[in-house]
Amino acid sequence: MTDLTCDLGFLRLRNPVIAASGTFGYGLEMEPYLDLEALGAYVVKGLYLHPRRGNPPPRLAEAPSGLINAIGLQGIGVEAFILSVLPRLQKYRTPLIVNVCGETEEEYAAVIERLNPEKIIAAYELNISCPNVKQNGLCPALSAEATYRVVKLAKRVSQKPIITKLSPNVTDIVSIALAAEEAGSEAVSLSNTFLAMAVDPETRRPRLANIFGGLSGPAIKPIALRLVFQVAQRLKIPVIGGGGIMSGRDAVEFLLVGAKAVQVGTATLIDPQATVRIINEIRDYCVSHQVERVSDLSGGLILE
Amino acid sequence: MGLLEKPGQVVEHETWGDYHRLTVFAPAIASKARPGQFVMARVSSHYDPLLRRPFSLHDCDGEKVKIFFKVIGQGTALLAQKKPGEEVDLLGPLGNGFSLPAAPGAAASILVGGGRGIAPLRFLAQKLRKLEQKVIIFYGGKTRHDLPLAQELAAEGFELRLTTEDGSLGFKGLVTELLATELPKLKPGRLYVCGPEAMMHRIAEMSKAYPLPAEFSLEARMGCGFGVCYGCVWPIQRTSGVEFTRICQEGPVFSGEVIVWEKKS
Numbered sequence A: 001m002t003d004l005t006c007d008l009g010f011l012r013l014r015n016p017v018i019a020a021s022g023t024f025g026y027g028l029e030m031e032p033y034l035d036l037e038a039l040g041a042y043v044v045k046g047l048y049l050h051p052r053r054g055n056p057p058p059r060l061a062e063a064p065s066g067l068i069n070a071i072g073l074q075g076i077g078v079e080a081f082i083l084s085v086l087p088r089l090q091k092y093r094t095p096l097i098v099n100v101c102g103e104t105e106e107e108y109a110a111v112i113e114r115l116n117p118e119k120i121i122a123a124y125e126l127n128i129s130c131p132n133v134k135q136n137g138l139c140p141a142l143s144a145e146a147t148y149r150v151v152k153l154a155k156r157v158s159q160k161p162i163i164t165k166l167s168p169n170v171t172d173i174v175s176i177a178l179a180a181e182e183a184g185s186e187a188v189s190l191s192n193t194f195l196a197m198a199v200d201p202e203t204r205r206p207r208l209a210n211i212f213g214g215l216s217g218p219a220i221k222p223i224a225l226r227l228v229f230q231v232a233q234r235l236k237i238p239v240i241g242g243g244g245i246m247s248g249r250d251a252v253e254f255l256l257v258g259a260k261a262v263q264v265g266t267a268t269l270i271d272p273q274a275t276v277r278i279i280n281e282i283r284d285y286c287v288s289h290q291v292e293r294v295s296d297l298s299g300g301l302i303l304e
Numbered sequence B: 001m002g003l004l005e006k007p008g009q010v011v012e013h014e015t016w017g018d019y020h021r022l023t024v025f026a027p028a029i030a031s032k033a034r035p036g037q038f039v040m041a042r043v044s045s046h047y048d049p050l051l052r053r054p055f056s057l058h059d060c061d062g063e064k065v066k067i068f069f070k071v072i073g074q075g076t077a078l079l080a081q082k083k084p085g086e087e088v089d090l091l092g093p094l095g096n097g098f099s100l101p102a103a104p105g106a107a108a109s110i111l112v113g114g115g116r117g118i119a120p121l122r123f124l125a126q127k128l129r130k131l132e133q134k135v136i137i138f139y140g141g142k143t144r145h146d147l148p149l150a151q152e153l154a155a156e157g158f159e160l161r162l163t164t165e166d167g168s169l170g171f172k173g174l175v176t177e178l179l180a181t182e183l184p185k186l187k188p189g190r191l192y193v194c195g196p197e198a199m200m201h202r203i204a205e206m207s208k209a210y211p212l213p214a215e216f217s218l219e220a221r222m223g224c225g226f227g228v229c230y231g232c233v234w235p236i237q238r239t240s241g242v243e244f245t246r247i248c249q250e251g252p253v254f255s256g257e258v259i260v261w262e263k264k265s
Helices: A077-089 A106-113 A144-157 A175-181 A220-232 A247-257 A266-270 A274-287 B075-080 B115-131 B150-155 B175-186 B197-209
Strands: A017-019 A041-047 A061-063 A068-071 A097-098 A121-127 A162-164 A187-190 A193-199 A212-216 A238-243 A259-265 B008-016 B021-025 B038-041 B053-056 B063-068 B090-094 B110-116 B136-143 B159-164 B192-193 B215-216 B235-239 B241-246 B251-255
Touching: A017 A274, A017 B215, A041 A077, A041 A121, A061 A212, A068 A193, A068 A220, A077 A106, A097 A106, A106 A121, A106 B251, A121 A144, A144 A162, A144 A175, A175 A220, A187 A220, A212 A220, A212 B192, A220 A238, A220 A247, A220 B215, A238 A247, A247 A274, A259 A274, A266 A274, B021 B075, B038 B063, B053 B063, B053 B115, B063 B075, B063 B115, B075 B235, B110 B115, B110 B175, B110 B197, B115 B136, B115 B192, B136 B150, B136 B175, B150 B159, B175 B197, B192 B197, B197 B215
Parallel strands: A017 A041, A017 A259, A041 A097, A097 A121, A121 A162, A162 A187, A187 A238, A238 A259, B110 B136, B110 B192, B136 B159, B192 B215
Antiparallel strands: A061 A068, A068 A212, A193 A212, B008 B021, B021 B063, B038 B053, B038 B090, B215 B251, B235 B241
16 A cells, blocks of 8 residues: 655645646536545635736637646635635535735735634645736745745734745746745745747737736646756755646656645646546556655655 | 546547538437537647637537537647547536527527537527427528538528528628528527627627527637636626626526627726
8 A cells, every 4th residue: 555645744635636726716616526535635726805807818828738828816805715615615624725815915914814714724825926016016926035025924924834836937946935935934836837928920919818828737847847856955845846747657756856745737627637647646656666655755866 | 526528439520621520429428418518628639739629519419419610720620630430538518508498489599600600509409499499590601611511400490591701602691681681570589699709799789789688609718618717708797797707617608688798808
């Protein structure tokens, strides 16, 4: 029997596979397709304090082995989430992680304070890639200082562990990861999507109404893998890796470069049961490679 | 749990120029599907193109489903290469279907399909006929090559109004032009519409002016097809105001009264 459990220190998971935010709705939409109990954890769609309209369509464009999205974090807001979603998730014991958004630092804190009393929430994932309305739309993820500030504030108000989700659209992700760690973040997750665009040569227009979007899917996996490796080398806190994971072997690669757990996102859009399939494939890999504990894979990259 | 179909065998592949129709053995979907619902099809067993493609259910006979499409890009081009005996991975049935009249009535249902927009209307026409509704199908395209199903629908006994922009088959002009002159004579009870956005928009205006209940099957590039990605939205009038609403989850069929056509921003 392979031991798939995954200990993040602040949170113990049944297995290392976490359904990523933005590709799993609020969890409820996935009920027809899979047993939420099978997952390591799941991260629900990013929540601001208030409902959010999102970007105008078209919001999606394809790239070779990739998807560019510009959803604009459309969402129901914290109150509707507490009122209409949380009661229906109570029956699941799988750790629920809420992706927390904010247009200002204060909004992140307000969302966290509002969610703190909800016992079912196991941790917050801080989405520091949200444009900050007070700072010319720059998001905290783009600088170590702003990241430090928002994580520090979140830590001060939060009664639950904080996972900081890092953006790859920076010159030195390690310095930003270190800032999150220094501010008290219990873990980091990476990578968020890569800023991208697509053009229709027939109409000579951008394919996305928002012009820019975030690239995800197998196209980004090699870059995400390198980023996870670089960050995991330097951080003491656990790194949750992801970016284009479509199979158990993809997940194993992220574990080998130092991730303690993985997030599966875009794969769910193509196969709603992808997370469960990937868990089984990780188990198969462990069996065929005589790995007794999946946690032994983390950082197992052979370099000499 | 449901809504998932194991990859099903292609039983038949019919071709009319750029238009294709696949019949796929998919009993789990076929047994549950209602007109207006759709499936998400994998077009490649690799990850390029990455996303599934949405297709309206064109016909369901208990074990088999049909999808009807025109080759318009990479995804449909790949699907057009499927041969009988090969497999297609379908997810569905997804979304909400057309609303059906509660009781048999004298007023006809008019179905308006533009080009490949005929896809969901064939399944609907068959269902309406079973419900003893009078059905009249308006079927329009640029040329007669865009009306590949005209003969078959006529052979099945459906009352047809064909239009082509070049006059190569039926009324010469737009399907909306013929509809405008025919509506007062036909005095239908309701409209069901699927086709290009400009066509649907024009018919939505007509149905409001008349007034006449009308339902429209909307289309957008979809990420997932089951409501988690919020990629396929359209501005829809809801109780709380105009909201970007998921075509895959709250649609793809919407009443003409709530669809906002003019501006998408």
